[in-house]
Amino acid sequence: MIELTDLTKRYGDKTAVDHLTVTVRSGTVTGFLGPNGSGKSTTLRMILGLNAPTSGTVTIDGRRFTDRPRGLRHVGALLDAQDIHGGRSAVAHLKSLAVSNRIPLRRIGEVLEEVGLAEAGRKRIGGYSLGMKQRLGIAGALLGDPPVLLFDEPLNGLDPEGVRWVREMLQRLAGEGRTVFVSSHLMSEMEHTAERLVVIGRGALIADETLAEFSRRGSQDTVLVRSPEAAALAAVLTAEGAEVLPVEGGADGGEGTGALTVVGLTAARIGELAWQNTIMLAELATQSASLEKAFMELTADSVEYAAGESR
Amino acid sequence: MSAMTATSQTSVSELVASEPKPRLRDLCRMEWIKIASLRSTWFVLIAAALATIFINLNGVRSDLQYLDRDLAHPDGIMPDGYHWHFIYNPLFRSLSDIAVQLMMLGAAAIGALTMFGEFSTGQVRTTFAAVPKRGSVVAAKIAVLCAITTVLAFAVALVSFLGGQAMVASRHVGLSITDHDAQIAIAAYTLVVPVCALVGMLFGALIRNATASIVAVVAFLFLLPSFFGGDKYHWVKEIGHLFPGSAEGTLTFWAKDFNQTNGKWPASHTHAWLVYAGWAVISTVVALVVVKKRDA
Numbered sequence: 001m002i003e004l005t006d007l008t009k010r011y012g013d014k015t016a017v018d019h020l021t022v023t024v025r026s027g028t029v030t031g032f033l034g035p036n037g038s039g040k041s042t043t044l045r046m047i048l049g050l051n052a053p054t055s056g057t058v059t060i061d062g063r064r065f066t067d068r069p070r071g072l073r074h075v076g077a078l079l080d081a082q083d084i085h086g087g088r089s090a091v092a093h094l095k096s097l098a099v100s101n102r103i104p105l106r107r108i109g110e111v112l113e114e115v116g117l118a119e120a121g122r123k124r125i126g127g128y129s130l131g132m133k134q135r136l137g138i139a140g141a142l143l144g145d146p147p148v149l150l151f152d153e154p155l156n157g158l159d160p161e162g163v164r165w166v167r168e169m170l171q172r173l174a175g176e177g178r179t180v181f182v183s184s185h186l187m188s189e190m191e192h193t194a195e196r197l198v199v200i201g202r203g204a205l206i207a208d209e210t211l212a213e214f215s216r217r218g219s220q221d222t223v224l225v226r227s228p229e230a231a232a233l234a235a236v237l238t239a240e241g242a243e244v245l246p247v248e249g250g251a252d253g254g255e256g257t258g259a260l261t262v263v264g265l266t267a268a269r270i271g272e273l274a275w276q277n278t279i280m281l282a283e284l285a286t287q288s289a290s291l292e293k294a295f296m297e298l299t300a301d302s303v304e305y306a307a308g309e310s311r
Numbered sequence: 312m313s314a315m316t317a318t319s320q321t322s323v324s325e326l327v328a329s330e331p332k333p334r335l336r337d338l339c340r341m342e343w344i345k346i347a348s349l350r351s352t353w354f355v356l357i358a359a360a361l362a363t364i365f366i367n368l369n370g371v372r373s374d375l376q377y378l379d380r381d382l383a384h385p386d387g388i389m390p391d392g393y394h395w396h397f398i399y400n401p402l403f404r405s406l407s408d409i410a411v412q413l414m415m416l417g418a419a420a421i422g423a424l425t426m427f428g429e430f431s432t433g434q435v436r437t438t439f440a441a442v443p444k445r446g447s448v449v450a451a452k453i454a455v456l457c458a459i460t461t462v463l464a465f466a467v468a469l470v471s472f473l474g475g476q477a478m479v480a481s482r483h484v485g486l487s488i489t490d491h492d493a494q495i496a497i498a499a500y501t502l503v504v505p506v507c508a509l510v511g512m513l514f515g516a517l518i519r520n521a522t523a524s525i526v527a528v529v530a531f532l533f534l535l536p537s538f539f540g541g542d543k544y545h546w547v548k549e550i551g552h553l554f555p556g557s558a559e560g561t562l563t564f565w566a567k568d569f570n571q572t573n574g575k576w577p578a579s580h581t582h583a584w585l586v587y588a589g590w591a592v593i594s595t596v597v598a599l600v601v602v603k604k605r606d607a
Contacts, residue, residue, distance in 0.1 A: 051606040066443045069333035076442045082434030085349070092348035097441050100341035102331040140437065213504050 001028050002047060002148065003177055007056035009042050009203075016042045018203035019056070024149070024181045029174045031194030032183035033295060035303045041079065044152050046078055047181075057158075060148055066082040072101040072144030076139035086126030088119055090136050093125060094143060097223045098234040111139040116165075130157030138166070148179040155189050167193045199295065201302025208248035217294050223262040225270055226283035230258030233279050237262055240273060258282070276306055320566035330480065338442060338451035342425070349428070352421055356459070359417030360467050363410040367471035370404030371478045378482055382547050394493035397482035400568040402493070405475025406468065408560055412533065413582050414467060415507040418460045420534055422511025423524040425599070426451050449599050456512060457505045464504035468497045481504060492565060495580070499562030499587075506555050507532060509594035516598040530545045532556060549576070555590055558583035 002024040005131065009017040017039040024030045034040050045051040047058050049066035049153075060075055068074055082109070084093060094108045112121045115135040126134065130265050141149055151170070153301070155163050170193055175179045184190050190211075197214050199207040207214060224247070227233045234244045248258035262270060267286045274281050378399065385397035427436035444446050472493065476485035485527050486493040514528040532555065539551030551557055561583040564573050578586075 045436070045606075048434050048436075049443055050439055069444050069447070069538065070330070071439075071443050072439070072441050073330050075440070078439070079436055082431055083436045085345075085428055085434045086431045088345070088348040088426075092344055096341045096344040096348070097437070099344065100337050100442050102334075102337055 001062075002056045002058070002060050002181060002250075003062075003156050004043070004047070005056055005178045007043065007046060009039070009051060010054045016203050017046065017200075020203070020205055021149075022198050022208055023206060024198070025196070026179040027174060028171045028195040029061055029193055030196045030198060032181055032198050032200075033187060033190060034183075034185065034200040034206075034298050036185055038185075038200050038299070038302065039150055039223055040185075040200065043200070044077070044079060044134055044150055044181075045152060046184060048075065050079075050080075053247055057249060066294070070101045072103060072146060073095060073146075074146055075148045075150060076141030076146040076201075078134070078141045078145060078154055079150070081130060081133035081137045081157070084125055084133065084136070087124065089122050089124055089278055090128075090139070091121045091196035093136070094140060097140055097143055100240045101144055107143055107145075111142045114142065115139045131159060134158055135162070138169075144296060146176070148182070149173055151180075151182045153183055155184065163189075164186065179306065187292040191291045199298060201259040201299045204302070206298055206302070214296060215291050217298065221263075222287045223267045223270055224259060224283065224285045224287055225274075225281060226259040227259060227279055227281050228258055228276070229279050232277070233258075233274060234260055235276075235280075236273050236277050236279070237265060237270065240265060240269075262289075278280070333444075333447075335447060335451060335454075338447055340453050341442075341452045342448075342455040345428075346421070346425065348432075348458065349424075349596070350453050352424070354402050355417045355420055356463055360412045360463055363413050364474070365466050365523055366410035366413070367405050367407055368474050368478070370407050370410075371475040374399070374404050375478060378484070379380050380481065382482060382484070382504070395570060398568055398570065399479065399554050400571065401476060401479065401486045402496050402563055402565045403568070405471050406496050406563050408556070409570055410471070410498055410561075411559060412462055413504060413558065415532060415559075418464070418504045418508035419511030419514075419528045420511075420525055421460065422456055422592035423515035423528055424511075425456055425513055426515030426516075426602075427519055427521045427524045430515075430607075431521050433555045439554040439607050446599055449602050452512070453509065453595055453598075454549070456508050460505040461501060465497075465501040470498040471500075487525065492567070496563040496565070499559055499583070502587055503555055503559040506590050509591050509598075510555065513594035513598050533590060548574070552578040552582060553586055553589075555586065558586035 004020050004022045007013070007017055007020040025043060032040055032043070042051060046053050046062065047065065048071075049064065065071065065075060068274060087193070090112065092094060094111065095105065096128050097103075098108055107119070112118045115134050115138050117132065120132060122194055128136065134154060138151075138154065141151070144242065154166055158166060170180050170182060174195075182194065183192070196207070198205060198209050199214070207217070225233065234246070237244050242262050242264040245261045247261055265309060270280065271284055351525045381397045382399070389395055389398075409526065429438060438448060439445060446607045474486065488494070511524075511528045514531070516526055517606055518524040531537045534552055535556040539547050539554075541547065552561070558578070561573065561578045562578075562580060564571075
């Protein structure tokens with residue numbers, strides 16, 4: 001369990017983390033979301049005592065991390081896959097970590113095997129791809145078999161197979177009763193990974209709730225429907241109380257494809273109405289409210305580096 | 312689900328309870344692996360050691376060419392009327408100041424590397440996440456750095472001294488290893504190297520950037536002292552005596568060679584040893600403080 005209490009970090013007159021009070025529970029994957037520059041990495045560094053908070057406290061399983069003489073059996077962390085000296089091999093890197101914490105050296109082979117780097121273990125890290133460095137960082141985090149795991153953007157640079165593997169691993173680790181805290185700036189990454197979400201913007205807490213609660217904040221489900229007789233269909237659906245918007249340019253980019261976005265009616269009801277009115281449908285698809293959209297709406301006010309915006 | 316969570320949490324806490332006691336020697340092993348697993352470390356140290364030994368022995372070899380002639384005609388009058396009596400200085404070439412500067416440079420670079428290698432790459436965050444007690448990490452770094460540089464420098468000093476003396480042995484002008492002056496010179500020639508390694512570490516910890524730390528430590532050890540030479544002002548000379556290279560010169564100076572002088576206002580041996588100790592202590596304390604205080 002990680003407890004942040006009124007945690008604040010200021011750099012000069014800029015507030016990176018603003019009175020953050022959050023409890024990250026064990027046994028679930030907690031996603032830590034926020035736009036670029038919202039203070040996620042600074043928060044994770046303060047959890048590990050790498051950066052000193054300006055005010056407030058943070059404890060891991062009831063103790064400040066910096067009060068522990070050795071860390072790897074308590075917290076496994078992957079902050080940045082690049083946080084590593086490129087001149088060594090993965091085996092030398094993990095060995096230096098293992099001996100410092102008196103972790104049996106057989107764990108090196110085990111974690112390298114687990115992350116799929118058993119073959120490349122003796123090669124210099126400098127020659128690794130970003131994805132391989134991510135895997136090595138994960139191996140380092142797992143080395144001490146810790147009850148608390150912190151990952152900062154662990155999916156960066158991974159191929160689709162790697163992304164699936166990390167998701168399954170995070171869920172397995174949480175299933176074993178561990179505390180798993182994973183940051184990301186993309187909702188789509190967390191949507192299938194996390195059970196709980198902590199969302200921050202400009203260093204301040206925006207949301208701390210389950211994924212289901214979060215998704216309810218977003219827009220309603222919409223239905224995409226396409227028909228050669230779009231105007232007639234639109235009239236029928238509007239009469240039924242739905243909100244109908246023509247999709248500009250059509251789904252396939254052509255003109256006059258007759259695509260409509262419908263809010264307020266289910267796909268089944270739209271199909272039924274079309275059949276009753278003998279209107280032919282070319283396409284009928286439910287578009288579930290996107291968490292990404294909810295995330296964007298929620299953090300819109302607190303985006304630090306918005307494109308095309310003069311300030 | 313909740314039952315499963317409960318059991319695995321018990322096992323997790325058991326795992327934490329069975330944690331072995333932290334020992335400084337584990338951290339020394341970690342630092343040893345880190346420093347030994349970088350090729351650049353060995354390249355710098357071995358190149359510096361071989362070059363130092365080569366310069367020293369080659370210096371003695373060039374002495375040999377003139378040695379027999381000078382020993383046969385030891386007296387001469389200089390144009391300014393100075394009566395010159397030749398006496399062979401057995402330390403001047405075999406433990407030369409120029410050569411040890413290579414060792415000092417190499418050690419300073421390795422010392423700086425132990426810090427900037429962590430900070431400039433971000434490795435330091437991985438290190439401190441594994442060992443949150445930063446002070447003990449720095450202590451282990453100092454122990455390993457001093458051990459490596461002292462052992463290597465002692466080997467270089469011994470090979471240079473014994474090799475040099477063996478080359479002039481047939482002329483009976485060499486010094487024995489049991490000679491007091493020789494022992495002090497060997498000790499000074501050895502210990503200036505770990506002192507420079509610690510100074511390098513200090514600059515690495517302060518500056519954190521590879522190029523800037525190396526440039527700064529080279530400027531400090533080798534360029535800055537040249538601004539405090541000459542025999543014109545006493546206070547300028549006193550400042551000059553505070554540099555490790557100057558202290559090394561004082562301690563390896565062979566006072567029995569009356570043709571050579573250490574200049575006006577020479578420093579005492581005690582002063583020179585205190586300069587060594589002072590830099591070692593300052594570097595250690597400042598490195599500990601900045602590494603502890605600043606965000607990683």
